[in-house]
Amino acid sequence: MSHRAVRVWSFVHKWSSLVCTLFMLLLCITGLPLIFHHEIQHAQxxxxxxxxxxxxxxxxxxxxxxxxxxxxxxxxxxxxxxxxxxxxxxxxxxxxxxxxxxxxxxxxxxxxxxxxxxAQPTEGFMYIMLRLHMDMFAGLPGMLFLGVMGLLLVVAIVSGVVLYAPFMRKLDFATVRRQRGTRTRWLDLHNLLGIVTLVWLTVVGVTGSINTLAMPIERMWQASELVEMAASHRDLPPPTQLAPAASAIAAAERAMPDMKVRTVAFPGSPFASPHHYGIYLVGDSPLTSRLLTPALADAATGEITAMREMPLYAKTLFVSQPLHFGDYGGLPLKIVWALLDVASIVVLGSGLYLWLARRKAPAEKRLEEQDESTLATENNA
Known part of the structure; x- marks a missing residue:
């Protein structure tokens, strides 16, 4: 790789990392207890x-x-x-x-x-962690901002991989040069943990960015698919007396006997219609248990009037949400997710330290490091 290409990729890696690092540290720290959110909730x-x-x-x-x-x-x-x-x-x-x-x-x-x-799920420590992780208590703008930070993380990972190959050409894999200075040791550790957590960080960054689109995806589905499902009753007056919710649930379970009801939205709520119950069902496999299938039941009779699979964009969201927290393989996978999360905190923290340490280094030392880097690049080329 030419010296010019190295400088370009170094610039991309440095600034994409610096812009997103503090926010990624926040997400990794708050995400650590959220990995075990389900277990903590049940323990309480x-x-x-x-x-x-x-x-x-x-x-x-x-x-x-x-x-x-x-x-x-x-x-x-x-x-x-x-x-x-x-x-x-x-x-x-x-x-x-x-x-x-x-x-x-x-x-x-x-x-x-x-x-x-x-205790209310909208109170307490876990709720604070969830809101900080989800939108930093800033609503949709906060969610979208964190989504951009997740994409910057992916850019930092890609540029880091490009730089890793020429950097490690004359070093064995997993080398940590302990005989060199503190900054060099941290640089080697940063590179080692970065390449080890490469795939996981990419998956978490991409799925996290997708998850920040949850609210726009919900609104898109409500404005299109849900409206179409309820169209048959559009010109009818809302019922004055509702059928029992249990009859609507039973009708949905008869229509989809291999599925079970997860959520009931009552008539007039955003996920139903003024004329319908919204019945949301899931399957029993690790994948289908994450995919909601909506059905609308006539609020007056309890009979199913519409049922359809979620569109691809909604399914992508449903799949990415549990994948983001390792919620597919039970507790063992969550423990692996937590260990990778801790390693990522070290990667992000060490990257910030390396930048600060370089900024504080004497000008002569930085020029010397730059000359060594240039010489190494020319030799590798």
Whole structure:
């Protein structure tokens, strides 16, 4: 590689890294506990009481009525079913269109209807970590900004790989020159961990950037696919009396017997329509359990009126979300993800240190390093 090409790639690597490093450090640090978010959440859940065999379950509509009674003046836009335990989380708010952060969440045992005393998912340490990781408490602009930082990370990785080959031509793989100065040792460690975490950092950077598009993707789907699914009832007045939510769920499960309901959106909420329940189902394999399949049920009769697969852009989002946190292979994969996350923190931190240390080095020393780098490049060429 010519000296000019090395200078160009060095410039790209340096500035793409510097611009995104602090934000990537923030994302790696906040992402570490989020890798185990599911396990932490379940550990905080209270023990479910024993239920005598033959005890009749209260039914979802009875539980919804209890949730409404506990929050007078509020409406229920959503109910979420747990993927492991017989639990349902009922969301209520001041309006059907209230954003998730303004909703109040109540947890119930589906077998007995018992209300569980659980901390709000929009409070506490894990919520702060999630918001910092997702949008830095800045909403959509924060999400899109972090998406750009993720793309800059990918640019830094590609340019780093291009520079790694000529740099290591005269050194064995994994060489750390301990006899040289502190900065040289950190440079070798930075290069070593960078190449080891190459694939993982690329995957996390790309999937993270995709995840920042979640809100625009949701809005695109609502404005196109959901509107088309509800078009048959567009000119009808909203029903004055709703069919039981349980009948809509049963109809969806009959239509898709190999799937199970994950979410129910009630009529008038953003993920339903004024005339329909929105029933969202998932499969039982590691992949299909991440892919939502929507169905609309007539709010007056409970019968399914429309059902279709999600478009490719939505499926891409659904697949990238769990991949970003290593949530496909259970706890062992999450531990691997956490170790790679820690290694990435070292890579990012060492890169920042190397830049600061170089800035603080005497001018003569920097000129000497530049001359050595130029000579090495010419010899390699």
């Amino acid at each position: 859940m209270p023990e479910l009481a024993e239920v005598q065999p033959g005890t009749p379950a209260p039914g979802l509509d009875s539980i919804i009525a209890s949730a409404r009674a506990a929050r007078p003046g509020e409406v229920v836009p959503y109910a979420y079913f747990d993927d492991e335990d017989p639990l349902v989380m009922v969301a209520s708010g001041r309006s059907m269109a209230a954003p998730p952060d303004e909703l109040f969440y109540q947890f119930y045992d589906l077998r007995s209807g018992q209300h569980l005393d659980v």
